[in-house]
Amino acid sequence: MMRFSDLQKKEVIEVKKGSFLGFVQDATIDMKNGKIDVLQIGGAERSLFLESKMKDLKQIKYDDVLTIGKDIVLVGKKTDK
Numbered sequence: 517m518m519r520f521s522d523l524q525k526k527e528v529i530e531v532k533k534g535s536f537l538g539f540v541q542d543a544t545i546d547m548k549n550g551k552i553d554v555l556q557i558g559g560a561e562r563s564l565f566l567e568s569k570m571k572d573l574k575q576i577k578y579d580d581v582l583t584i585g586k587d588i589v590l591v592g593k594k595t596d597k
Contacts, residue, residue, distance in 0.1 A: 524541070528555070530591055539558070539559050541559060551578070554577055
């Protein structure tokens with residue numbers, strides 16, 4: 517079982533373009549099932565201080581997470597083929 521603290525500060529990469537989106541900063545939890553619904557991504561730089569503002573955060577649906585690795589999270593739209 518992975519804890520959210522294991523997910524925080526991992527780099528988030530969009531696989532189709534190979535672009536760096538930022539770091540996992542926070543998450544929105546679905547209170548009905550207790551699972552992550554949305555990841556809040558932000559901060560182009562790692563920082564020891566919470567400098568990022570809520571308006572600067574991108575939201576990624578947890579359903580779009582393809583793989584969670586040791587240091588990165590790969591995201592993209594899943595296709596039904």
